[in-house]
Amino acid sequence: MSRIVRGIALVGALSALATACSGGSTDPATPPPAPTVTSLTISPPSASFVSLGQAANLSSEVRLSNGSVGNQTVTWTSDNASVATVSNGLVTATGNGQTTIKASVGTVSATAAVTVNQTVVSVSLVPGDTVIKSAAKLRGTALDARGNPVAGASVQWEALTPAITTVDASGNLTPKSTGVARIRITSGTFTSTAIVRTVSNVTKLADLLPLFEYSGTSGLRKAVSDISQSHADARLATIAKVWSYLETIFPSSGSPTTTMYFTKWSAIWTEFSPYCGGVFLANQTAWQQCTTPIQQHFLIPEKEPDDYQLIARFLSRQFLIASNNDARAFPWFTEGLTQWLSGGSFQGNVIVGAPAAVSVQDFKSGDTQNLLSPLDVLMRLSLAEYYENLPQRTPVAVRMAQGVILMAYLAKNYPAVIPAILTRIRATPGAGFTNDQLINEILTGTGKSTAELQAAYIVFGRAL
Numbered sequence: 001m002s003r004i005v006r007g008i009a010l011v012g013a014l015s016a017l018a019t020a021c022s023g024g025s026t027d028p029a030t031p032p033p034a035p036t037v038t039s040l041t042i043s044p045p046s047a048s049f050v051s052l053g054q055a056a057n058l059s060s061e062v063r064l065s066n067g068s069v070g071n072q073t074v075t076w077t078s079d080n081a082s083v084a085t086v087s088n089g090l091v092t093a094t095g096n097g098q099t100t101i102k103a104s105v106g107t108v109s110a111t112a113a114v115t116v117n118q119t120v121v122s123v124s125l126v127p128g129d130t131v132i133k134s135a136a137k138l139r140g141t142a143l144d145a146r147g148n149p150v151a152g153a154s155v156q157w158e159a160l161t162p163a164i165t166t167v168d169a170s171g172n173l174t175p176k177s178t179g180v181a182r183i184r185i186t187s188g189t190f191t192s193t194a195i196v197r198t199v200s201n202v203t204k205l206a207d208l209l210p211l212f213e214y215s216g217t218s219g220l221r222k223a224v225s226d227i228s229q230s231h232a233d234a235r236l237a238t239i240a241k242v243w244s245y246l247e248t249i250f251p252s253s254g255s256p257t258t259t260m261y262f263t264k265w266s267a268i269w270t271e272f273s274p275y276c277g278g279v280f281l282a283n284q285t286a287w288q289q290c291t292t293p294i295q296q297h298f299l300i301p302e303k304e305p306d307d308y309q310l311i312a313r314f315l316s317r318q319f320l321i322a323s324n325n326d327a328r329a330f331p332w333f334t335e336g337l338t339q340w341l342s343g344g345s346f347q348g349n350v351i352v353g354a355p356a357a358v359s360v361q362d363f364k365s366g367d368t369q370n371l372l373s374p375l376d377v378l379m380r381l382s383l384a385e386y387y388e389n390l391p392q393r394t395p396v397a398v399r400m401a402q403g404v405i406l407m408a409y410l411a412k413n414y415p416a417v418i419p420a421i422l423t424r425i426r427a428t429p430g431a432g433f434t435n436d437q438l439i440n441e442i443l444t445g446t447g448k449s450t451a452e453l454q455a456a457y458i459v460f461g462r463a464l
Contacts, residue, residue: 254322336403
């Protein structure tokens with residue numbers, strides 16, 4: 001009986017094996033289910049900002065049902081983008097208030113509280129230095145650490161010199177008298193002050209004197225500065241030295257009184273040149289001469305350490321025009337000589353001329369662009385033609401540069417020519433020394449024709 005049972009069992013086992021080997025329908029083992037997202041956290045859970053544009057990173061952590069950390073993509077949103085925006089966890093403050101930042105993976109989410117409350121760290125008052133002739137307005141603002149205006153911040157206005165200019169609670173200015181006024185704004189513990197140059201009653205250049213706080217004087221030559229007393233004194237010393245030299249090469253200064261105003265506030269030119277009969281020339285290494293029957297006034301923007309260039313140019317021009325009745329008939333020589341002198345420097349008590357860098361640059365620019373005037377044309381341009389298109393750097397700047405380069409060429413290769421011209425001017429002070437005579441003096445002194453002179457000085461200029 002037992003043999004029969006064992007046989008039946010063996011037959012069954014073999015049958016099952018055969019079925020399996022023949023691809024029967026028995027199911028394999030079922031894999032375990034994938035872990036699911038069970039929680040999401042944001043760190044830190046809150047953030048505070050004191051400036052617009054300030055940003056901070058929030059991080060997120062996804063936990064799965066099997067206890068591990070997941071790497072699922074997190075979606076970030078802000079409930080109020082006018083307060084703060086968010087991108088990949090980077091939160092940026094956009095406005096004062098509160099908002100909630102949410103991180104989500106499917107239906108699971110977490111939030112962080114964000115507060116934006118701008119804090120005043122400075123105040124701004126613009127413009128910081130201005131001129132007014134009638135009622136005007138300043139702009140005063142409390143700022144956060146990133147320079148953004150702080151909405152709703154209280155700003156108090158105060159006129160420190162109310163006899164000159166007053167101010168109301170909104171920054172509206174009212175001029176009271178000519179002078180330098182100061183206006184202050186305050187927000188909390190922070191302050192800012194602006195200079196207001198009030199010129200409500202200015203009708204002539206002399207009315208500006210209250211604007212300039214320091215002056216140095218030497219006889220009839222004066223230096224006035226809005227920078228400092230020592231600044232005015234140093235400029236006056238340079239004026240005196242240049243003047244002394246010019247007296248040795250020209251017969252006349254043409255003006256018993258010459259006043260130069262030195263300013264770091266160049267906008268004063270545009271405002272006040274018309275009051276003394278001058279016209280402001282934009283985009284020039286400009287200078288402005290204002291003339292009265294007995295005075296020469298010059299407004300000079302502070303540039304050089306001692307402003308030698310402008311002092312030498314202005315005074316040499318004044319001396320040359322006063323010394324020769326026909327000087328205005330040869331602007332090419334007037335500009336060439338005076339700019340050549342101003343580009344040079346003192347060697348002892350003598351000015352040794354040289355072309356300034358800007359003259360060399362203008363000459364080479366004109367040469368490259370085929371803007372150089374033929375020398376015979378340049379020497380015969382009328383005053384109006386020579387200064388045509390004056391507000392532009394070209395072509396009048398190129399014409400001026402041509403004169404400077406020609407003077408430099410003559411000084412180097414024919415050093416007797418320029419002194420000979422100045423001797424002729426000194427010999428007949430005030431009398432006419434015509435343009436034709438001047439040209440002849442140069443051609444005779446060099447032994448060259450105009451065409452030969454042109455070719456030679458252009459080669460010289462290109463080599464500088």
